[in-house]
Amino acid sequence: MIADFTQATVSALSVGSMYALIALGVTLIYATTNIINFAQGEFVMLGGMIMVTLYGELNWPLYMAIPLTLVITTLVGMALMKVAYQPGRSTSLITILIITIGASMAISGTAQHIWDADIHRFPPFSGDAPISFLGAAIVPQSLWIVGLTVVVVGALVLFFQFSIYGKAMKACSIDRGAASMLGIRVSAMVMASFGLSAALGCVAGIVMTPMTMIDYSGGMLLAIKGFSAAMLGGMGSFVGAVIGGLLFAFLEAFTSAYISSSYKELVTFIVIINVLLFMPRGLMGPRTVEGFDDDEVLGQ
Amino acid sequence: MRKKITLLTALVFSTSLAGAVHAAEAIKIGAPILLSGPGAFVGGAQKKTFEMLSEEVNKAGGINGRKLEFIYYDTEAKPDVAVRLVKRLIKKDGVEAILGISASWTALPVLPIIEKAKVPTIALASASSIVNPVKKWVFKSPAGDRIVASKMLAHMKSKGLKKLALVSSQDGFGSGGHDAVVSLASDYGIEVVFDDQYKMDDTDITPMLSRIKKTDADSVLNWSSRRAPVVMAMNYRQMGIKLPLFHSHASLSRGFLKAAGENANGIVVSAAKFYGSENLPQSDSQKKVIQQYRDSYQAKWGEPANQFGAAAFDAFNVLVAAIRKAGTDNEKLRAAIEDTKGHVGIGGNYTYSATDHAGLTRSSLVMYQAVDGNWKMIK
Numbered sequence: 001m002i003a004d005f006t007q008a009t010v011s012a013l014s015v016g017s018m019y020a021l022i023a024l025g026v027t028l029i030y031a032t033t034n035i036i037n038f039a040q041g042e043f044v045m046l047g048g049m050i051m052v053t054l055y056g057e058l059n060w061p062l063y064m065a066i067p068l069t070l071v072i073t074t075l076v077g078m079a080l081m082k083v084a085y086q087p088g089r090s091t092s093l094i095t096i097l098i099i100t101i102g103a104s105m106a107i108s109g110t111a112q113h114i115w116d117a118d119i120h121r122f123p124p125f126s127g128d129a130p131i132s133f134l135g136a137a138i139v140p141q142s143l144w145i146v147g148l149t150v151v152v153v154g155a156l157v158l159f160f161q162f163s164i165y166g167k168a169m170k171a172c173s174i175d176r177g178a179a180s181m182l183g184i185r186v187s188a189m190v191m192a193s194f195g196l197s198a199a200l201g202c203v204a205g206i207v208m209t210p211m212t213m214i215d216y217s218g219g220m221l222l223a224i225k226g227f228s229a230a231m232l233g234g235m236g237s238f239v240g241a242v243i244g245g246l247l248f249a250f251l252e253a254f255t256s257a258y259i260s261s262s263y264k265e266l267v268t269f270i271v272i273i274n275v276l277l278f279m280p281r282g283l284m285g286p287r288t289v290e291g292f293d294d295d296e297v298l299g300q
Numbered sequence: 301m302r303k304k305i306t307l308l309t310a311l312v313f314s315t316s317l318a319g320a321v322h323a324a325e326a327i328k329i330g331a332p333i334l335l336s337g338p339g340a341f342v343g344g345a346q347k348k349t350f351e352m353l354s355e356e357v358n359k360a361g362g363i364n365g366r367k368l369e370f371i372y373y374d375t376e377a378k379p380d381v382a383v384r385l386v387k388r389l390i391k392k393d394g395v396e397a398i399l400g401i402s403a404s405w406t407a408l409p410v411l412p413i414i415e416k417a418k419v420p421t422i423a424l425a426s427a428s429s430i431v432n433p434v435k436k437w438v439f440k441s442p443a444g445d446r447i448v449a450s451k452m453l454a455h456m457k458s459k460g461l462k463k464l465a466l467v468s469s470q471d472g473f474g475s476g477g478h479d480a481v482v483s484l485a486s487d488y489g490i491e492v493v494f495d496d497q498y499k500m501d502d503t504d505i506t507p508m509l510s511r512i513k514k515t516d517a518d519s520v521l522n523w524s525s526r527r528a529p530v531v532m533a534m535n536y537r538q539m540g541i542k543l544p545l546f547h548s549h550a551s552l553s554r555g556f557l558k559a560a561g562e563n564a565n566g567i568v569v570s571a572a573k574f575y576g577s578e579n580l581p582q583s584d585s586q587k588k589v590i591q592q593y594r595d596s597y598q599a600k601w602g603e604p605a606n607q608f609g610a611a612a613f614d615a616f617n618v619l620v621a622a623i624r625k626a627g628t629d630n631e632k633l634r635a636a637i638e639d640t641k642g643h644v645g646i647g648g649n650y651t652y653s654a655t656d657h658a659g660l661t662r663s664s665l666v667m668y669q670a671v672d673g674n675w676k677m678i679k
Contacts, residue, residue, distance in 0.1 A: 008506075011506045011507050121559050128537075130539075212531070213531065256508045257511065264499070
């Protein structure tokens with residue numbers, strides 16, 4: 001009995017951390033630009049795939065493979081901002097949204113040509129042998145996932161609370177017009193948010209691939225899960241993204257542990273729909289309407 | 301300009317028609333197969349196989365002086381496209397037989413059209429529902445999920461296993477296998493004590509597996525494709541479940557072994573002899589056929605053959621043998637296909653009858669076990 005419970009909790013924590021990292025990326029770009037970036041999952045895929053090559057096949061040490069993977073993915077994120085956000089900005093949000101979907105297909109298509117259509121995995125950082133804990137089997141990699149997520153979320157909080165760049169990005173998310181009048185280069189902040197969000201997705205890809213495997217087409221589904229988690233938690237809220245990701249995973253894990261795996265999506269989305277019906281801005285979303293910015297005026 | 305082009309095409313058509321009249325009329329065979337998208341390798345191998353084989357037949361003078369002419373269309377893995385193309389093959393191109401439809405879900409909606417038009421057809425898709433219940437004009441060449449499941453259940457019975465935990469993915473492939481196993485299990489004295497489904501793209505199925513631990517199952521069967529079997533293999537070892545683990549034939553690939561690594565060790569699957577043909581004893585009648593096909597395909601196209609092309613190979617040879625015997629009159633041709641007895645192909649020994657248009661029995665399959673990165677044939 002207790003074993004089932006721990007097993008489901010452990011599964012939920014590691015899967016939830018992965019969702020949380022993707023949701024954080026989605027929510028970060030949304031906060032600074034009001035765009036839902038459907039290419040977010042591709043960063044996860046890229047992170048996993050590049051690590052497969054560097055760490056899995058070329059046997060680079062982790063301390064070299066991880067930074068290079070992060071750098072490449074971050075650059076892809078910034079390039080995405082250049083091709084998707086900048087040209088589309090003068091049209092409407094829906095255009096940019098469609099561009100991100102297109103970008104997602106383009107990235108996964110390119111990945112299929114660079115690598116192949118097979119499923120890939122690289123060895124976990126500290127072996128495959130499961131640790132037994134309260135009757136549940138835990139693979140060491142899930143500890144890595146949870147641990148790294150905690151570190152990343154902590155660093156993110158510190159960055160937004162204390163660093164001048166973090167504060168500037170936050171200012172852009174609250175009111176872009178005012179931020180720009182105060183001398184903050186909004187386009188640089190948008191660029192930074194795309195880069196940061198790509199890095200977040202990349203971290204998710206790096207830590208989860210040994211457990212979940214990756215192929216070129218896996219990105220879109222992850223983006224949708226991350227998007228749902230971000231909506232559940234409240235779009236634009238960092239705490240909400242983490243809570244949303246964890247809650248999403250808990251619902252999935254406990255439905256399949258106690259009812260049936262086939263009801264997983266059903267239960268999860270019933271909960272999400274109800275949350276959004278009664279709390280349209282999600283669990284942690286802002287309760288009051290913010291000062292209107294350009295896009296909201298355009299929206300009306 | 302436009303007028304010129306029409307004139308030109310009219311000219312070309314009339315000359316080519318004139319050419320056709322001189323020789324005996326070619327036998328037109330329609331091949332609606334999957335040639336684009338992620339599954340393009342499926343139809344690609346089938347087209348290459350047809351091209352290779354029809355070239356051989358035509359070089360030798362065709363069948364009774366008539367050459368074979370294949371008409372290839374891309375079904376794009378879409379049922380509506382498949383329906384349109386098959387109608388076109390029948391009405392406009394006037395084909396005498398159809399070899400094709402690569403994917404089960406595109407084959408099923410096409411069947412009523414074929415039945416109505418009365419065109420002898422050998423399907424290249426594996427779902428048992430294509431020929432079950434029997435359609436008068438439709439046969440199929442790949443081994444279906446029912447045969448694979450019965451081979452597996454027979455193997456379990458021979459090992460004294462009685463209580464099966466069944467997990468499958470929630471998609472066409474998974475539920476096809478699921479239904480076959482559930483309906484056949486009792487014939488082999490096996491009881492399904494656990495039955496649950498998961499999504500093909502789930503990344504962690506340990507919560508579901510922890511419920512298997514609470515049952516009195518003595519074996520576990522997983523029926524899924526793509527990434528799911530790898531996740532299953534990893535989570536299964538992670539949970540420390542020691543029961544024998546069986547997988548569907550979808551796991552029988554190098555890609556699966558590479559991705560699952562050590563976790564794959566011990567997994568047992570039932571599948572066609574194609575992959576392990578080098579391990580077959582010389583006495584096996586299929587061995588020569590399989591090796592020959594693999595070698596000639598490799599030589600002609602510079603790439604290894606796969607089981608989708610193998611299905612096309614069998615369908616082609618069954619059809620050609622029937623045309624040689626009965627000509628192309630549709631009633632006679634159909635009867636000749638149905639009359640095929642003991643045709644040695646890659647997939648097995650095909651014996652069709654009025655009540656069986658699948659042609660294969662479970663004796664054409666073998667069991668494999670994963671041992672350190674290789675699939676070994678076992679008894």
